[in-house]
Amino acid sequence: MKKIKIALLGCGTVGGATYKILQMNAEQIAQKTGVILEISKILVRDKERPYAVPESLLTTNYQEILDTRDIEIVVECLGGIEPASSFMLQALKAGKHVVTANKAAVAANYETLVSTSAQYHVMLRFEASVAGGIPVLDALQAPLNSNDIEEVSGIVNGTTNYILTQMIEQGQAYEEALKMAQEKGFAEADPTADVEGIDAANKLSILIALAFGEIVPIEKIATIGISKLSKEDIAFASHLGYKIKLLASAQKSKTSLQASVQPTLVPKDHMLAAVANEFNALFIHGNAVGDLLFYGKGAGGLPTASAVAGDIIEIANAIDKNAAFDSYVNKISASHLTYLGEGSNAYYLRLSVSNRPGVLAAIATTFSQHGISIESVTQEVNGDAAKMMFILNEVAREKLELALLALEKLPEVIKVACILRVMN
């Protein structure tokens, strides 16, 4: 049986779990695939720290890995854009195949990484970088390549989904739920990248490249996190039949792309609403297959390493079959995009208003003057003040912003307290 040698870069949560899976399931892997996978070196920062791997494998010198000719696959589990990206490029240029779980590095350097892998005829795979263990990037390649993909939306960040689940189910405030997530290991000490939607935007950028063949850097994706969400809007949304989820969404038509990461009202009977805690789910719409949903664990050592190890196996199979290597990713075409933005959506709006006769009439008139129609309105009166919650029918974000400016000038309107997208 052919033996294939592998180097791991990093031996933290994902690196350590990758080592574990290749040990634990070695027999099945060999039996199913006909290849033996051997981790022969592991890059760490400090050899003296305790790791659950044989000490003899550890090295602190990356050059040693690059120089070892019989290492055919380099698995990057360091995290961060640098030095991870440079390390990957060096490996590709040294003729080694690369697997990574690093969405930040892949999103930041997508074109360079993909084109380098193509130029050096080696494979680059990053299944674990989006939605952890759910094999969705693989599915977006060949199995769905017969489709024109029209939409990719989903819950791709486990930390924020855990926090939102606590807020929805326990009625907790954001800070309280964040603290609990940190205690349970679902959020990091510095949660910024997760709670501000940056991690989700990295993943969406990768999904857009694979599903639509367009390169959209995260700076161009409208991104709103969950740190400003109030208990109150979670409760009002629930009352109106919705759960608020942090959705990463992209819809494509011939020449336009709508993309955003933002808290979104999802109807309670939609399957995405049932995705709780640290779970992730991806919804895909193809013009042939219709609607698909993929659900599973988006984070955690073993689930993420399951995808890393799957990529290793795909590459090992290709080596074993002497396949002419090609990056597994679809070709990126010259972009024909004429529009990139949030597009048209239904919206949830909460206004603070003075409680006097004619206030609804004034607001409704303003909406109507801006061509916006109201789907529903509810209110909660508290003495002189009142809260009004609207669900507005589909409207372009730009148009809505103009209407909000006009609303804020009405004497009856105290302030626009909350605007959230409603899932189409």
Add this chain to the structure above:
Amino acid sequence: MKKIKIALLGCGTVGGATYKILQMNAEQIAQKTGVILEISKILVRDKERPYAVPESLLTTNYQEILDTRDIEIVVECLGGIEPASSFMLQALKAGKHVVTANKAAVAANYETLVSTSAQYHVMLRFEASVAGGIPVLDALQAPLNSNDIEEVSGIVNGTTNYILTQMIEQGQAYEEALKMAQEKGFAEADPTADVEGIDAANKLSILIALAFGEIVPIEKIATIGISKLSKEDIAFASHLGYKIKLLASAQKSKTSLQASVQPTLVPKDHMLAAVANEFNALFIHGNAVGDLLFYGKGAGGLPTASAVAGDIIEIANAIDKNAAFDSYVNKISASHLTYLGEGSNAYYLRLSVSNRPGVLAAIATTFSQHGISIESVTQEVNGDAAKMMFILNEVAREKLELALLALEKLPEVIKVACILRVMN
């Protein structure tokens, strides 16, 4: 760009839709994959019938397709075990790659088809044969090959799921719901293969081969359809917090395999309970990735043909890369199974009993004597008679059957009216 020629066998629902997708999405496919796919012959029974394809492609002579050297891929969309299986074997032996949507033929001749494709170094793919457009067989290969798969369960038959959805949501009786499904094109004139669970058993047999590497012919899978289900048990199950779904399930441990197709009580908050109408969903548990769920359309021309076309693209990519061909399916190993059966499950039981004091005590004693514990009991009294609905804790089916024999001998018990599995 490389052009790859393809023959379709059959131009019905799936064959016709495959032709349509390759036309409709030709540009994207060429752009994403770098190959041009051309359907150059289509086998039909009668050239005079109207088809939505150019007449010049039609042939009634299969030998002509086998003899055309530049046809590299044969796509079987005829249905039925024969002549489909023989046609596929002939194509493989002629050095042509084969794609099929035919679960009956694949389940019946799995080993022969797979070993012939390996022997002749050509590829055999059958993604569409299980759960239509959902790319689950592909996922069960490389992306999840790093896992020891422990369970595969799901709703894999759209016809029965449509009928059950009508029964659950509209309170219809089985016959009424079947008639409606037939009118809407979700059930065939002769619905036997679907409603008796045979179609689902074919799919489960294929899933077992891919997930566990074991060959289990459908005759060895305990199979119960939905045609005997009463409105009454649907309603009682709902009252107890469950929806009844036709589940195809297989669980594997080191040496034993539990496999069955049967109507099963699924807790209402489980994601499988949310799968309605003609949709399918597959639940997979791997020892690294944990729980995964794949959801989408399990039938219909375009969704099914999406998977067929996906397989064509995978093969075309392999041809394009000069990959040493191998059947894409995992190697089947010598079986170590010592047990194959329904295994241990929780059960729902409905008894008709006489309404007299002591009846529950007598029944409970009998269960206890057989080592079976009761999770809950509810009853509905109607004069002298009563119905008792039990949920029993996990017990081996064989043990349950012994207890039922004993129950039937009790003077208080009129009959065992219904036994259904409850999802673990």
